[in-house]
Amino acid sequence: MAEDGERKEGFSAPEIRRDPLSGAWSILATGRSRRPGAVPGASREPACPFCPGNESMTPPEVWSAGRKGSAPDTPGWEIRVVPNLYPALVPEAGERGWRKSSRVGIPAQGDHEVIVHSPEHGLSLGAMDARRAAGLLGAWQARYRHFAAMARVRYVQVIVNHKREAGASLEHPHAQVFALPVVPRAVLDELRESRRRAGNCPLCAEAEEAREDDRVVAENRAWRAFVPYAARAPFELRFAPLRHAGDFAAAGREELAGLADVLTRSLGALSKLLGDPAYNLWVHAAPCDGKDYQHYHWHLEMIPRIVISAGFELATGMYLNIMEPREAARQLRVSAG
Amino acid sequence: MAEDGERKEGFSAPEIRRDPLSGAWSILATGRSRRPGAVPGASREPACPFCPGNESMTPPEVWSAGRKGSAPDTPGWEIRVVPNLYPALVPEAGERGWRKSSRVGIPAQGDHEVIVHSPEHGLSLGAMDARRAAGLLGAWQARYRHFAAMARVRYVQVIVNHKREAGASLEHPHAQVFALPVVPRAVLDELRESRRRAGNCPLCAEAEEAREDDRVVAENRAWRAFVPYAARAPFELRFAPLRHAGDFAAAGREELAGLADVLTRSLGALSKLLGDPAYNLWVHAAPCDGKDYQHYHWHLEMIPRIVISAGFELATGMYLNIMEPREAARQLRVSAG
Numbered sequence: 001m002a003e004d005g006e007r008k009e010g011f012s013a014p015e016i017r018r019d020p021l022s023g024a025w026s027i028l029a030t031g032r033s034r035r036p037g038a039v040p041g042a043s044r045e046p047a048c049p050f051c052p053g054n055e056s057m058t059p060p061e062v063w064s065a066g067r068k069g070s071a072p073d074t075p076g077w078e079i080r081v082v083p084n085l086y087p088a089l090v091p092e093a094g095e096r097g098w099r100k101s102s103r104v105g106i107p108a109q110g111d112h113e114v115i116v117h118s119p120e121h122g123l124s125l126g127a128m129d130a131r132r133a134a135g136l137l138g139a140w141q142a143r144y145r146h147f148a149a150m151a152r153v154r155y156v157q158v159i160v161n162h163k164r165e166a167g168a169s170l171e172h173p174h175a176q177v178f179a180l181p182v183v184p185r186a187v188l189d190e191l192r193e194s195r196r197r198a199g200n201c202p203l204c205a206e207a208e209e210a211r212e213d214d215r216v217v218a219e220n221r222a223w224r225a226f227v228p229y230a231a232r233a234p235f236e237l238r239f240a241p242l243r244h245a246g247d248f249a250a251a252g253r254e255e256l257a258g259l260a261d262v263l264t265r266s267l268g269a270l271s272k273l274l275g276d277p278a279y280n281l282w283v284h285a286a287p288c289d290g291k292d293y294q295h296y297h298w299h300l301e302m303i304p305r306i307v308i309s310a311g312f313e314l315a316t317g318m319y320l321n322i323m324e325p326r327e328a329a330r331q332l333r334v335s336a337g
Numbered sequence: 338m339a340e341d342g343e344r345k346e347g348f349s350a351p352e353i354r355r356d357p358l359s360g361a362w363s364i365l366a367t368g369r370s371r372r373p374g375a376v377p378g379a380s381r382e383p384a385c386p387f388c389p390g391n392e393s394m395t396p397p398e399v400w401s402a403g404r405k406g407s408a409p410d411t412p413g414w415e416i417r418v419v420p421n422l423y424p425a426l427v428p429e430a431g432e433r434g435w436r437k438s439s440r441v442g443i444p445a446q447g448d449h450e451v452i453v454h455s456p457e458h459g460l461s462l463g464a465m466d467a468r469r470a471a472g473l474l475g476a477w478q479a480r481y482r483h484f485a486a487m488a489r490v491r492y493v494q495v496i497v498n499h500k501r502e503a504g505a506s507l508e509h510p511h512a513q514v515f516a517l518p519v520v521p522r523a524v525l526d527e528l529r530e531s532r533r534r535a536g537n538c539p540l541c542a543e544a545e546e547a548r549e550d551d552r553v554v555a556e557n558r559a560w561r562a563f564v565p566y567a568a569r570a571p572f573e574l575r576f577a578p579l580r581h582a583g584d585f586a587a588a589g590r591e592e593l594a595g596l597a598d599v600l601t602r603s604l605g606a607l608s609k610l611l612g613d614p615a616y617n618l619w620v621h622a623a624p625c626d627g628k629d630y631q632h633y634h635w636h637l638e639m640i641p642r643i644v645i646s647a648g649f650e651l652a653t654g655m656y657l658n659i660m661e662p663r664e665a666a667r668q669l670r671v672s673a674g
Contacts, residue, residue: 102566167648282652309504
């Protein structure tokens with residue numbers, strides 16, 4: 001049980017610390033400072049660890065798709081999953097939390113993986129054909145299910161950081177999966193709102209209103225992509241399944257195919273409109289802690305990194321958006337053609 | 338009362354919209370898209386509107402310090418306050434909120450000002466002498482008091498965005514003051530935590546623990562600057578008055594002088610250590626809505642923008658920090674000399 005007073009020099013297991021002022025959690029993972037590009041000006045790796053032929057540059061793979069008889073950690077894969085070399089959470093971090101006056105924390109016990117999206121260094125999600133993207137979403141779901149089944153994991157967070165300006169330390173398109181021992185604050189906020197309005201799901205209502213307000217960018221029978229009413233940034237998008245359901249793990253093959261369709265069309269339109277901007281994309285689904293989340297509606301969110309969130313956002317937790325959501329949707333629809 | 342369905346083309350009054358999924362507020366201020374550098378690649382103004390001689394480039398000044406007989410909107414000032422040319426909030430936005438199914442909002446009624454820190458284009462807060470900085474904090478307080486006294490203003494947010502990477506659209510050092518009709522979510526979080534532990538203030542405890550843990554960067558009889566236990570980013574700093582008090586408006590001249598001392602020493606050390614990095618700095622004080630906030634402890638917070646917050650932070654509301662707080666404090670103390 002690490003306490004600040006007992007910290008050793010050098011690497012130590014990552015911790016999740018609670019801020020006594022705000023109640024927010026921070027993961028302190030000092031090992032991540034060694035990853036490429038963690039500090040501006042630090043040298044970047046010359047070869048891409050996610051390209052075929054460089055498999056030895058990553059930890060051994062834990063999952064792959066597309067191999068036709070090739071051995072693990074050699075080329076021949078279509079999708080490849082490896083542990084993060086600089087993990088924010090580790091299985092052996094320990095279990096017991098601590099409290100020493102206002103210093104409260106728990107070990108950052110969990111896991112942190114990378115899903116390499118394809119062997120092609122330049123093939124981003126928005127440039128994939130929908131069928132291939134559906135296969136990729138199946139890989140996300142497989143890793144999601146793997147961690148969600150673990151007793152100590154309370155939440156599985158899947159994210160994509162597209163390009164360095166969005167925080168990606170490697171350019172080769174990939175997703176990251178975080179298996180967390182806590183339910184993140186942003187998810188708790190959404191759970192509270194949807195519970196408060198149980199029987200009248202806010203995302204069901206929002207998806208319908210997006211249509212009334214001309215804020216839809218792409219849709220099909222199972223999914224709708226739209227600019228939210230209270231968009232935090234220009235061209236923010238929300239991707240909602242039209243069937244109310246909370247669990248990403250339970251989504252069927254057709255549902256993932258529908259998501260792949262709206263996702264590739266929307267991200268493709270964004271890329272065409274703004275010249276392949278950096279963005280962050282993430283899944284929000286019900287926690288996997290065994291409680292009842294019938295009221296919750298899973299979805300994806302995407303924010304392009306074309307404006308810098310500044311002191312106002314940090315100070316207030318509010319956002320300043322300069323673009324009318326309906327106009328953002330219109331421009332994306334035009335770009336989608 | 339604007340509703341999305343009734344929106345007109347072109348400029349319209351800014352709105353504060355509530356996200357039905359998370360409950361978070363976004364200010365939609367489309368007029369801000371015209372400000373310099375709002376969109377990457379847009380042309381920047383050739384001359385600095387905040388430099389002496391260019392006073393006509395800003396709206397007429399509403400406050401100044403240091404004039405020895407010179408006329409408003411001419412050179413001769415030491416500190417100059419002007420309305421933001423691209424305001425996020427305006428006095429005439431209206432008063433009545435709306436609710437149309439899940440679309441909830443209120444007019445962004447309030448004010449948005451700029452405090453130009455000095456006539457010198459290159460003089461940042463961390464490079465000022467403490468006496469001059471104390472005068473500047475007096476200007477912040479004067480504008481804070483001006484807005485806090487208004488019945489419709491619930492919260493006054495003072496922020497500094499230092500350099501473009503921190504979201505500043507103009508380089509000339511300045512602060513921004515936002516007079517808000519709502520109490521921001523980040524402040525509500527802190528109010529909840531301090532109320533929960535009334536009589537045992539978390540910031541009083543934290544300031545004491547920072548000393549025990551060697552996380553102090555600078556201190557004097559009235560203030561302490563330290564790296565928080567749950568720091569969100571490398572070299573994050575918190576500035577706490579040692580006397581428990583919630584109200585920025587009530588701080589006396591000596592208290593502001595003490596703040597100026599720790600602020601200039603800490604920001605000076607940060608600048609020397611990291612080569613004048615971009616940062617966001619803000620005040621958190623009790624709301625000015627007339628309620629009782631005896632439990633709250635006002636303070637300042639600063640986060641350098643040397644790492645990019647990415648999808649994990651956006652998705653979870655948690656932070657990933659790669660630097661041991663004690664080590665950050667040690668490096669800053671060494672730099673401070």
